[in-house]
Amino acid sequence: MIRLQEPEPKPWEDNSAWQASWNEDECLLAHCPPGYWYDLVLISQIKRILEGELPPEMRLSFLEQLHKRVHGNLSVEAMQRVEPACATAMKMLGEIDGLQLEEKLRLMRRWNVIAVFVNLNPSILEAIKLFCHPSTRVAA
DSSP: OOOOOSSOOOTTSOOHHHHHTOOHHHHHHHTSOHHHHHHHHHHHHHHHHHTSOOOHHHHHHHHHHHHHTOBTTBOHHHHHHOOOOOHHHHHHHHHTTTSOHHHHHHHHTSHHHHHHHHHHOTHHHHHHTTOOOTTTOOOO
16 A cells, blocks of 8 residues: 655655655655656556457557557566556546646656555556566565
């Protein structure tokens, strides 16, 4: 379980007391580069979409998007570990659809936002555990 940070601090504020209280999962999430957070959420969204009936060309397009999410430390194995998004996560993602990409990326880098997505879909955290980068690898 990833705890929300209340109130969410500004980047220039001292977070050391809060960081000292992190559990193992929170520490793991904090050491995962935030750019991967959105990729993992998008993987869960794409997998949910792929559960439905789609024309073959649209299904292929989504499979290609899924493939593009695999890069850097985010391995195929990690991508496969992510489960499809739940209805609540899909609704949340639908609400940010109208934002510009830059605004989406900024939003998805906020601790409390990713904490909600991880709590809704713990497989995101399981995928992070599979990353090859030594600073994010945790023994199972």
